[in-house]
Amino acid sequence: MSSFSPTLSSSSCYYFLFLMIAAHRQRGTLYSNFDQTLPSALITVALALGLQLMTAASGKESHVMETDWLLRFLCPSKALEEASPVLLQVLNLSSNSFTGPFPSLGSLAGFLTAINASNNGFFGLFPSSICGLSPLLRTMDLSHNQFSLDIPPGLGSCLLLTEFQAGNNNLSGPIPQDLFDMTSTHLLSLPFNQLSGNIDGTLITKLTNLAFLDLSNNQLSGELPASISQMPSLEQLLLNGNQLRGVLPPELANCTKLKILNLRFNNLSGELAAVNFSGLSNLNMLDLGNNEFTGDIPASLYSLKSLKALRLAKNYLKGEIAPAIVELQALTYLSLSADGLTNITTTLQILKDCKNLTAIILSKNFNKEAIPTNTEWADRYFQNLQVLGLGGCQLTGQVPLWLSNLSNLLALDLSENQLTGPVPTWLGSLPYLFYLDLSGNLLSGEIPPEITVLHALTMDHFESRINQGILQFPVFIKPANGSGLQYNQLTELPPAIYLQNNTLHGMILPQIGQLKNLHVLDLSHNNLSGNIPVELCNLTNLEKLDLSTNHLNGEIPSTLNSLHFLALFNVANNNLEGPIPSGGQFDLFPLSSYEGNPRLCGAILLKHCSNHSGNEDPPTTKHMNKKVLIGMAFAICFGGAFILIMSAFTILYIVKAQQRKYARTNKVKFIETSVSSFTNVPSGDSILVMVPNHGDSAKKNLSMSDILKATGNFDKENIIGSGGFGMVYKATAPDGSKLAIKRLSSEMCLMEREFRAEVEALSRAQHKNLVSLQGYCMHGSSWLLIYSYMENSSLDYWLHEMANSGLMLDWPTRLKIARGTSQGICYIHETCQPHIVHRDIKSSNILLDEHFEARVADFGLSRLILPYNTHVTTELVGTLGYIPPEYGQTWVATLRGDIYSFGVVLLELLTGRRPVELFKPKESAELVAWVKQMRYQGRQDQIFDLQLKGKGFDEQMLKVLEIACMCVNENPLKRPTIRDVVAWLEKISADFQTK
Structure with missing residues (x-):
């Protein structure tokens, strides 16, 4: 970020630019600097060198190599002014990282025939004036930028324009009237904007050459104009994702060249059969799903011999x-879910003759009918079927045998029916099946071993063979968790086995550990018994494991903490016992994951594991007691028992005496935290220390009794957080003020003298953006840390838990939180002595006070654990999604590692997404990888939280995005210091305030 004086001559500048553009054309992998803009002079210089910025590069995804940022320092302005003008016809700036208002092209515009500046970060008003300067313009692509507000007048001057694309911006207001003056246009694309108002039925008829019209995913309202039928060249009409209402105009049938019609997700209504579709003989795809159409399926649809995809789902x-549907021999995709259909037997009897069908989605129809068992279908029909969705129909009978011959089946959904009998053994013979949902039925028997050899889930290189094309699969799928969220429209199905809510019994087969490609395993709400197989730790891709509400016993295998992608784990309501595993993802699962297992123990349950067996002796103790009895018997038999016993007592007395002497000499007490009740500890054993610079007199006079009362004796109702170090409780002091009490985990063994020294050192770390320590307490075998209570919870809570509540953090607040967090980290990294590596920077460790000022929490706690405790070197080096890549090799926490984690937090602030999102495809599940991929594709505009777009802060957000991406650089040495980050964020904030 340092600056330097321009020193190059004009010729040197030109040569330098030549090298820069050559690097751009050939390598194209480097990101631009966050303050990069594109001056008009850059284009002039490039052309003066005889370079064509666009020749045949259309479609290449590349990023310019900080060209402009360097030019502004290296090239004297006079050198740029002396560049010779040339006749520029084609200008391609696509797939770079240019920002700022679109540049004025000046004299270069006069002979332009093509402009492509898509996939950049240009913002401000849309440059409609280009049309007045470039009368020869034939193609214009400014899609995937950040242009906002109403489209200014001027487009009507592009009389020769044949292709106009401006989708994926923030354009708003009505469709400009002069856009309809572009009568030569055959492609008009403005999707994913915020355009509003009606589609003018009179003006649109002027576009007689239009073949492709995409106004999808805007806010258009009113009725679909019947005059669209007067557009004789129209082949694709995409108006899905708007607010159109009224009936489907019958005149639409006159668009005889129409190939694709997508009106999904609108408010269209009326009798669908009133439209005669038979005139649309070239139609390939028809999507009228998610509207309010009524009546029967129009018979005229069955005459469309070219139709490949039909979706009428979620109407009335x-x-x-009708049997006539078999005339649609080109049909590959059919979705009629939630349409009130009846007679499943006749329906499948008819559809079996549609030989090219690959996806049949009929979920939520045929209420309580019997599922057909026609075995004669097995050999000849549905041979190309890949996806079958019959969920939510309440069908009766057994899983039909004819499904066993669907050798190409990939996904089978029979959930939420009333099917009985066993889980079929033949499921294991389906070579490509990777998604199976039999949940919510009445299935009985044991889990068949055959299901553990599903080839698609055991093979080395799993890839979904589903060809989704334009349409998504609306498979009805059970909620993934207790939040009520569902996968109703999936872009990709996760490899999954759902068998929950049945009456299955027997053991969980250890062979399930062979299904290494499995992402979801849900066996909850059955009658399964036995142990949880330790082999489940081999399911390294597992993201959800739900075994709750069964009759499982034994311990939870500790090796499950190696499942690094596990985001949902539930074993509640079983008969499990012993310690809950610690480390890995197990530090994140809530208390509800374990409830209903009275013999479980561990820190999260506030139950010490040494007593987990109740009044019974542990098995090891029983075994040892037997050995003792046998030994005594032998001793008595040989007459030496008395001598042996006396010798043992003598040795024991000597050892105890030496221990007492050592304790008096060293005055050090070895303390192991316990979860036994505080009320059992004498008050004389308490040490309560309040930090002098914190606390009024009332808090200085706190007693252990006050803390017990304030937390309800550490009642579970007062838990406000948990983590690798222990539980956090809300406490109300006698004066009415609130405190947060962290009770350290029972796994930590600490030396009292060292603990007090470290805590007192931490208490000296005082900064407005830290949750500073107010005091600490050692009460018997339990140790407490006392902090200020933060009224507005954590950043994680506001970004993720409150996302759908209507309350949100606006961008100025998010930027303030980013600045405050960086300042808090800067203090512990560079100011306080000794410097502190946080190790676990994440949104849940960034607390917010009553003014939404950021306070970094949990810093320095790793110093309280003994150096040889493996909990320090592995489990507490971070949280999944925030862990720097280098930690996977060394597990040594560093300052640069903290920078990476903070970069992830910045991305959370910008996107509103979690660092790792459950069940998303691999390429988008991890936030850092997804953002890098989107930037590489030039799709920065799609990165930002939708709640922030169009609010006038896009320039700031782009700059913060650049900072975040520097922080998450895979090379630790290329990450900035926290002091640099603080300075950049301060500059961004200051620049905005001066505008």
């Missing part, structure tokens, strides 16, 4: 599928 249709 009724009746049956």
Whole structure:
């Protein structure tokens, strides 16, 4: 970020630019600096060198190599002014990282025939004036930028324009009237904006050459104009994702060249059969899903011999599928879910003759009918079927045998029915099946071993073979968790086995550990018994494991903490016992994951594991007691028992005496935290220390009794957080003020003298952006840390838990939180002595006070653990999604590692997404990888939280995005210091305030 004086001559500058553009064309992998803009002179210089910025590079995804940022320092302005003008016809700036308002092209614009500046970060008003300067312009692509507000007048001057693309911006207001003056246009694309108002039925008829019209995912309202039928060249009409209402105009049938019609997700209504579709003989795809159409499926649809995909799902249709549908021999995709259909037997009897069908989605129809068992279908029909969705129909009978011959089946959903009998053994013979949902039925028997050899889930290189094309699969799928969220429209199905909510019994087969590609395993709400197989730790891709509400016993295998992608784990309501595993993802699972297992123990349950067996002796103790008895018997038999016993007592007395002497000499007490009740500890054993610079007199006079009362004797109702170090409780002091009490985990063994020294050192770390320590308490075998209570919880809570509540953090507040967090980290990294590596910077460790000022929490706690405790070197080096890549090799926490974690927090602030999102495809599940991929594709505009877009802060957010990406650089040495980050964020904030 340092600056330097321009020193190059004009010729040197030109040569330098040549090298820069050559690097851009050939390598194209480096990101631009966050303050990069594109001056008009850059184009002039490039052309003066005889370079064409666009020749045949259309479609290449590349990033310019900080060209402009360096030019502004290296090239004298006079050198740029002396560049010779040339006749520029084609200008391609696509797939770079240019920002700022679109540049004025000046004299270069006069002969332009093509402009492509898509996939950049240009913002401000849309440059409609280009049309007045470039009368020869034929193609213009400014999509995937940040242009906002209403489209200014001027587009009507592009009389020769044939292709106009400006989708994926923040454009708002009505469709400008002069856009309809572009009568030569055959492609008009403005999707994913915020355009509003009606589609003018009179003006649109002027576009007689239009073949492709995409206005999808805007806010258009009103009725679909019947005059669209007067556009004789129209082949693709995409108006999905708007607020259109009224009936489907019958005149639409006159668009005889129409190939794709997508009106999904609108408010269209009326009798669908009123439209005669038979004139649309070239139609390939028809999507009218998620509207309010009524009546029968139009018979005229069955005459569309070219139709490949038909979706009428989620309307108010009724009746049956007519036999005439077999005329649609090109049909590959059919979705009629939630349409009130009846007679499943007849429906499948008819559809079996549609030989090219690969996906049949009929979920939430055929209420309580019997599922057909026609075994004669097995050999000849549905041979190309890949996806079958019959969930939520309440069908009766057994899982039909004819499904066993669907050799190409990938996904089978029979959930939420009333099917009985066993889970079929033949499921294991389906070579490509990777998604199975039989949940919510009445299935009985044991889990068949055959299901553990599903080839698609055991093979080395799993890839989904589903060809989704334009349409997503609306498979009805059970909620993934207790939040009620569902996968109703999936872009990709996760490899999964759902068998929950049945009456299955027997053991969980250890062979399930062979299904290494499995992402979801849900066996909850059955009658399964036995142990949890330790082999489940081999399911390294597992993201959800739910075994709750069964009759499982034994311990939870500790090796499950090696499942690094596990985001949901539930074993509640079983008969499990012993310690809950610690480390890995197990430090994040809530208390509800374990409730209903009275013999479990561990820090999260506030139950010490040495007593987990109740009044019974542990098995090891029983075994040892037997050995003792046998030994005594032998001793008595040989007459030496008395001598042996007396010798043992003598040795024991000597050892105890030496221990007492050592304790008096060293005056050090070895303390192991316990979860036994505080009320059992004498008050004389308490040490309560309040930090002098914190606390009024009332808090200085706190007693251990006050803390017990304030937390309800550490009642579970007062838990406000948990983590690798222990539980955090809300406490209300006698004066009415609130405190946060952290009770250290029972796994930590600490020396009292060292503990007090470290805590008192931490208490000296005082900064407005830290949750500073107010005091500490050692009460018997339990140790407490006392902090200020933060009224507004954590950043994680506001970004993720409150996302759908209507309350949100606006961008100025998010930027303030980013600045405050960076300042707190800067203090512990560079100011306080000794410097502190946080180790676990994440949004849940950034607390917010009553003014939404950021306070960094949990800093320095790793110093309280003994050096040889493995909990320090591995489990507490970070949280999944925030862990720097280098930690996977060394597990040594560093300052640069903290920078990476803070970069992830910045990305959370910008996107509103979690660092790792459950069940998303691999390429988008991890936030850092997803952001880098989106930037590489030039799709920065799609990175930001939708709640922040169009609010006038796009320039700031782009700059913060650049900072975040520098922080998450895979090379630790290329990450900035926290002092640099603080300075950059301060500059961004200051620049905005001066505008």
